Amino acid sequence: MDINPRIDQAKGLREAMMRNTEIVVFSSGKGGVGKSVVATNFSLELVKMGKKVLLLDADIGLANVEIMLGVVPTYSVIDLIKGERSLEEITLKTEYGLELLSGGNGVAEAVDMTKEMREYILGELSKISFKNDYVVIDTGAGISKNVVDFLQFADRVYVILTMEPTSITDAYTLIKVMKLHSITSRIYLILNRVENVAEGRKILDRLRIAIKRFLDVNIDGCYFIREDKMIPKSIKDQQPLALTKNRSLALLSIDKIVSDLLTGDRGVVSKKGSLPERLLRFLGIIRKG
Template sequence: MRDQAEALRMKMLKAQGELAKSIAIVSGKGGVGKSNFSTNFAHSLRLKGKKVIVIDMDIGMGNIHILLGVSPKYSLRDYLMGSNSLEDVINVDEEGLTFISGGSGLDTVLEWSESMFERLLDAFEHLQKEYDFILFDMGAGATQRSIELIMSVDEVIVISTTEPTSITDAYSMMKFICLKDPDKKFNIVSNRVTKQDDGNESATRLQYAMRKFLDKETLILGFLPEDPTVHKAVLAQKPFSLLYPNAPVSKRMAAIADVFVQVDRTEIKQEIGFLTKLRGIFLRGRE
């Protein structure tokens, strides 16, 4: 009965345009600046009037709170364990960006009790009605748990550098996801670009490979140049897009956000809702 009621409620809310879009931000390997992208992308979306929340899903290596200069008292794990409310684990930085720290133990999803998973679904249902975008900052690479969450979201943003190994790893990640869900929407961003032509070429290579070998169209959001202000912002624990708004990398981030918000998402195929797909993770683990 709950599944039917949930499906009906989500269908009605989606028809009214009230549900947040869920976005997984991924990379083929670590060290490409994925979390830094997540925080600055979120802030850029906020500057365009969008309500955004970032959920750090990089288990054991999460650093969203460090990049934002916030020391959260509680994490998503504390909420799932029932020791704290959802409001307790939602943090806000000085600029007003909302985020949730993942905490440890989230990779043991199949060991969660039914009550813990119900709390997770309740949390995401609430967040979907409160925000325009939910950004999941995923750990580098692919694990069973991360892939299952990625399969549930509306679309994916893939971060890659111009290095051949990074491009190859990004393609492998996209291919793996696409074979599991051919309808998944992909967005591509090239990071740490030293020459504009290199950034355009690397993103185009990924786009071409997806089209040629998987018959899958992808959207290039843009590229971010190598910029010394990024390192300065990390040391200051502030988003570079706010600390140095006139820096080349900040202007490029604003352009990426522009492209993203202007995309027509009415045709994104999501026949089974985000929450229903997440429920499937729990049910498969108990079979």
């Protein structure tokens, strides 16, 4: 495979600097907590607000965003990694205005990405980031190197968890790993599938305090999303809630996250420096931390 991420990045990087593209990552310690469904609806709601959004399904080989969207991409990130297609070619422009980079489907396609491959994807992504207001990344679960690299790249990370004890401890571990890697993205907690709001609030408060006390990490915001039967139905129908007229409880919770993003701390200078700086640091071209 002929991969050279350093070629021809300068132009895109300069433009990314001017547009102030924000990289938003959805992650979780444990799988099956709602990352894909939340990332998909979140992205569609941003598009409705007139934003240009690129959604990367980075759960390579297990991609399910496209299934939720009911679209059939011809190519995926795997074609990019193999060097067979360019990023432009693998970008699916959906009829909803959202652009999608598929992670590919099928066990045979599930690849263990090397550092070189990750550098290549992130490099290519940086080149086109400037065309978007937001690049939203739906990662796989856990704390593999793949996920950590995306987290390192993020302006903001939404850590999704449910009320299940293992999901809570795994979310804590994920944030601990971010701390160990000196990741300074803004971090938000999203407690999903909440049935009892008072109980949900209590869990979020306690978790936030524990994260501050034991890890000395500040959580920039906490959200919860209600348990909602319309979500499994929307997945079955391949019709995301954001595309239907139904105002579901879960979608209302997602709207709150989106409106905070749009009205809240946007415009505050990222703690991490510009996207180009981050890429160069990631590639080891500049060292300053």
